Amino acid sequence: MAYSDKVVDHFNNPRNMGSFKKDEEGIGTGMVGAPECGDVMKLQIKVQNDTIVDAKFKTFGCGSAIASSSLATEWLKGKTIEEAQQIKNTDIVQELNLPPVKIHCSVLAEDAIKAALADYQKKVGDKTEAAT
Amino acid sequence: MKLPIFLDNHSTTPMDPHVLDAMLPYFVEKFGNAASRNHAFGWEAEEAVDQARKQIAKLINADSKEIVFTSGATESDNLAVKGVLEMYKEKGTHIITSSTEHRAVLDTAKSLEAKGLATVTYLPVDKYGMVNPDDVRSAITDKTILISVMLANNEIGTINPVQEIGKIAKAKGILFHCDATQGVGKIPVDVQAMGIDLMSFTAHKMYGPKGVGALYVRKKNPRVRLVAQIDGGGHERGMRSGTLPVPLIVGFGKACELCEQNMAAESARLTAMRNRLQAAIMEGLEESYLNGHPTNRLPGNLNISFAYVEGESLLMGMKDIALSSGSACTSATLEPSYVLRALGVGVELAHSSIRFGLGRFNTDEEIDYTIKKVIEIVTKLREMSPLYEMAKEGVDLKSVQWAAH
Secondary structure (H helix, E strand, O other): OOOOHHHHHHHHOOOOEOOOOOOOOOEEEEEEEEHHHOEEEEEEEEEEOOEEEEEEEEEEOOHHHHHHHHHHHHHHOOOEHHHHOOOOHHHHHHHHOOOHHHHHHHHHHHHHHHHHHHHHHHHHHHHHHHHO | OOOOEEOEOOOOOOOOHHHHHHHHHHOOOOOOOOOOOOOHHHHHHHHHHHHHHHHHHHHOOOOHHHEEEEOOHHHHHHHHHHHHHHHHOOOOOEEEEEOOOOHHHHHHHHHHHHOOOOEEEEEOOOOOOOOOHHHHHHHOOOOEEEEEOOOEOOOOOEEOOHHHHHHHHHHHOOEEEEEOOOOEOOEOOOOOOOOOOEEEEEHHHHOOOOOOEEEEEOOOOOOOOOOOOOOOOOOHHHOOOOOOOHHHHHHHHHHHHHHHHHHHHHHHHHHHHHHHHHHHHHHHOOOEEEOOOOOOEOOOEEEEEEOOOOHHHHHHHOOOEEOEEOOOOOOOOOOOOHHHHHOOOOHHHHHOEEEEEOOOOOOHHHHHHHHHHHHHHHHHHHHHOHHHHHHHOOOOHHHOOOEOO
């Protein structure tokens, strides 16, 4: 199977690969997938004033899974929480030109975004609760 | 050194130039039909086929009359299993095979089962991928008509105790078919000593052309009979009709002759090269695990799982080296290699496996390059892997509640 140029580019030059420090503020972490399925994505966002100022990923999976999560971090940066919710897996499929057999990689990336956002909102909610 | 490097010699092999030289006259100049008995064109072709039959038979210690030409090992497997069942079904319809067979045998058996024509026992293998002869013995019933166990596995290279299985089959009067596709030409094969009654193999796995294979069918002690699966002009003693592809057969014969002449030296060279590759990779990378038997394996085979990285991404990172993976990421099923699973390799590690297949034309320089590349890419992908990060932090990955999809 031939990979699209964009998948190859993200694979060879992953954007925002890594993890935030454990004690950093305003982080939301989403971890989706399972090792036995052959892919696990960890996606993290750093939020300040409702805007995602930074994002990082680590992925265990095929080249398309790595590219999908790398692209997701690029798209997340600068978006508000509200805007980030709107990212759809189909956008990723289109941008990376993923073949049908790799669509699950984009689904996983969308799940990872949603999970990271939910984690951030839960943390904020917990804090607000603790404060009141 | 030329890139890309071909290290996938279990999938196919490049044709030896000497094989091509032998084939060339049989396309344009000597084009006769080997079945034409009435003119010189036919005689010439028949003579060439006879010579090839002898070269092939010699490599496996058979009689040349026992070689039935087919289109390849898949057809040979189909013919052996279906042909024997159809011929001997009055006697019984039970078949014994193993869980790590090539799909040409497994899917043939499953299709016969699904049609209600046979009952099949799929024997387990040990952690090295080896069939236990005692399991074969205890699976035999009074309805068993065929045992089909492969010589060497195409993924992990493990060599089965074929000779012992052959003895058991003979003692019980059951026919023994062996899919020897990966073994013939690489390791010594002797159908007499091994007690094999039917054996599948193919030219393109041993530096011959694609499109021709053979089924060895024993002629005496016992005389094995088959129901043909392709009807027509009654070629190949009525077992496989169809005009013989003379140039391919000539190439097959030459390939066998070359394998026979060079086997000892080639096997020693490939074993040394493979061992060097294995040692360098496994010393250079923690948590890399050998799949298959540590010693009793094909000379050119090496199958390793690299924990925390996924096989297909490894292949993508080494696209100037042609390799194969047991990862399922290219299939829609998400099920990784059934062979590795049968060995008891965890699903995660099965997804992380790479098969190296060394062959006649690989060089030391290519192996050096491969060692460097493998270490480089595995290290890079581990840096990128959340699983590696968690493992380094001391998280037990088995205790994590994964959101399986």
